[in-house]
Amino acid sequence: MSTVTRARALTHDNINPHVKRAQYAVRGELAVKSEEYRARLAKGDKTLPFDHVISANIGNPQQLDQKPITFFRQVLSILENPKLLEHEDVLLNALGYKPDVVERAKWLLSKVGSVGAYSASTGVPAIKQSVADFLERRDGFPADPADIYLSIGASSGVNTLLHIICAGPETGLLVPIPQYPLYTASLDVLNAKCVPYFLDESSNWDPEISNIKSSLASARKAGTDVRAIVVINPGNPTGATLPESDIRDIIELARQEKLVIIADEVYQTNIFKGEFVSFKKVLRQIQRENPDGKFDHVELASLHSISKGMVGECGHRGGYFEVCGFDPKVKDEIYKFVSITLCAPVIGQCLVEMMVNPPREGQPSYELYKQEYDQTFNSMYERATALYNAFVQMEGVECAEPQGSMYLFPSIKLPQKAIEAAEKEGREADEFYCLRLLDATGICLVPGSGFGQKENTLHFRTTFLAPGTDWVGRIVEFHKKFMDEYR
């Protein structure tokens, strides 16, 4: 070995194989390429066949057109610079801040101290209380702040829960397919097993209990210690909302089979069709219906986030999860685990507080809040509908009506020649399609293979956040050309 070409300590061959195995298509090759296109355009490159990039790969509302809620941001401006409170008259008169903005900022500051200080590891106690109050209003059952953990978006909550649950390579978690790839990626990093259960596309992505049971049985037979089931409701990427009966079935299954339920409920306000019912509410109802206590130890962890809904504050990285029925000694380990990373961003915690406790009717900021909230909601629905109307007219594309979350997840049938061309490049056919779309139009989607899908089916996921209809037209036009080329 020459001294000049001293080998490194770390090579792609010797680093953590579990990290290497993980896949996260939402920010994978296509997203990276789209950022390169964006950078080229910003530098004045005129050689591309489009003049801007549309990131429809990730639910990032404020990157596109969604405006932050004024009340939230006014409060945050005071939390960041509490000296503004020395000029209350200027805030109220010259800047138009309402009195409840000032009041909320003062209250939060009295509970938080400085937003520049670490909070307690699981979050600011008063904010956890506020979350508990919200859960009680939402579900009609009490919640205990000691069961609530503020997190760095919902992602870090999932990371914490999986770290606790996964004890070794034999641990398995039931994960819906298609799913948000955070779950499979985190299980890969933790060297634990994903036990897939397929959602039934023909029946509005329903999680058929018989499917789940058979997945569970075969995994256990093969020696996997299946301990938990992930449910994403409303669905990502599917957008479907679970009816209460399905939630009941899953809770009954969890009881029978000793499974922790991880209920990812971050899209709970993004619903166009159906109604959101929380796992917590149904669990408490079932517990009340069963005074013999046989549901008392069902373990549920439910997650929420400020990144989605009409809040859309992804960049502030806030969220929480609530646990029910967990062993106190397990909760001690959750405490220790989160304490190693010190605390969630305090400004994000304050946003969680305002999300769960927004201005109420009769309060000075209510009217504007309501108006902004409704406008965002309606505008998302309009965009989703425009996109849906375009998709259903496209050859070989089938798409369910917009139901919720921030996504449409149409299936596509591609010509054999396209499938072969993809194979030649060593790609999945839907990945090949999305890559061609990006190169031709600057629109970045995520292929269905990034979420998992039944064999011999192809899909893509798109957010419906981007404004305007021009980009929708670009997809239609591309699709036609693509189909003609490979027919």
Place this chain on the structure above:
Amino acid sequence: MSTVTRARALTHDNINPHVKRAQYAVRGELAVKSEEYRARLAKGDKTLPFDHVISANIGNPQQLDQKPITFFRQVLSILENPKLLEHEDVLLNALGYKPDVVERAKWLLSKVGSVGAYSASTGVPAIKQSVADFLERRDGFPADPADIYLSIGASSGVNTLLHIICAGPETGLLVPIPQYPLYTASLDVLNAKCVPYFLDESSNWDPEISNIKSSLASARKAGTDVRAIVVINPGNPTGATLPESDIRDIIELARQEKLVIIADEVYQTNIFKGEFVSFKKVLRQIQRENPDGKFDHVELASLHSISKGMVGECGHRGGYFEVCGFDPKVKDEIYKFVSITLCAPVIGQCLVEMMVNPPREGQPSYELYKQEYDQTFNSMYERATALYNAFVQMEGVECAEPQGSMYLFPSIKLPQKAIEAAEKEGREADEFYCLRLLDATGICLVPGSGFGQKENTLHFRTTFLAPGTDWVGRIVEFHKKFMDEYR
């Protein structure tokens, strides 16, 4: 089994054993107890022998007395509420914002878009460029933004690096003892090995190269695949700053032995004695001195944070790390790993930008910035000195003069009777001492056993952030009584 007492899926016996093994004393039993005392006092409890709790267990400046830098927070207030820019005259005239505040906010908004949007996974490109510019000014050598990763405080940077490096139970990292327990805790969670090297207390906590070499040799002999060395400079908990000669020795060792250097430099501005020299600077100098290229592939990752120094913005969870000499394919895996958690808080990223690019001489906000910066610096030094003066007069206590970071780490000799009393409770003697101190005074320290220490030595770590001298007097008084009781 009764149906009523259905066992849970998760018990303390079956959850992740690696999480269970991890210890993090900075927020361990004592910190939890201190928070309980704080809550009791807040509720009006008069039965405690003290009327407030002092959290000297964690470097959390703004929880105590440190004021945020006005320029930073004014800019953040605009980033949170960009509508303030519609009232520029009010900002400038009625609220006293300087023109460079408005200018910086506009610039950051032009680069970030909304602080409520996810940024690129490794951080906002313009902020990474700003960090690179800072590193070039600091070290006199160019830095590449593509080598910079913005993180959720330095802790998440460490977490990322260790996830990449640790490939299995046989992977080992050299870690100084005493150390900040993030390192041992993260290695435990990852089921990798801590290979301790002891710092020499008698020689100002010097990392003797011969010690490191012998630790490395025995670990490798025992089959451990030692891949990296952690260096904390300035030291935590020791406060000691490494002279350039030590840094050179460590880089030479890393080259010879193929070790990645992880340089934790979060206290780089908290220096009272000595001078900070970055690993990056020394590495580049050595590379220039060795045109044969034999140092070209030395792998260095250095970390910095907004939580420490005169910034002290812990709650905003911002930081970055820079890698040098890493294999591009390894960097691809770092990208993928951080993309799974989407991005660091964008407001924290903006604070990183301002930390590395504060107001400069001649700019409108410079004078106040300088005054605030110096005042915080001087005040920390005064507090450290007051504490030091108290410690050196205490029986059995030896303490080095304040050197840097935010801590003093005195050694204590306790009477045999106290050691036996601790043993009876199944505790380390220094933990026993700190617990008694907390119960008697409300002051929360961290026992030396939480950082690691040579056998038959005892220490504690205290921050010197709390204002006033009253609490110092309480420690002195407690110590006297404790020694008398157990003599």
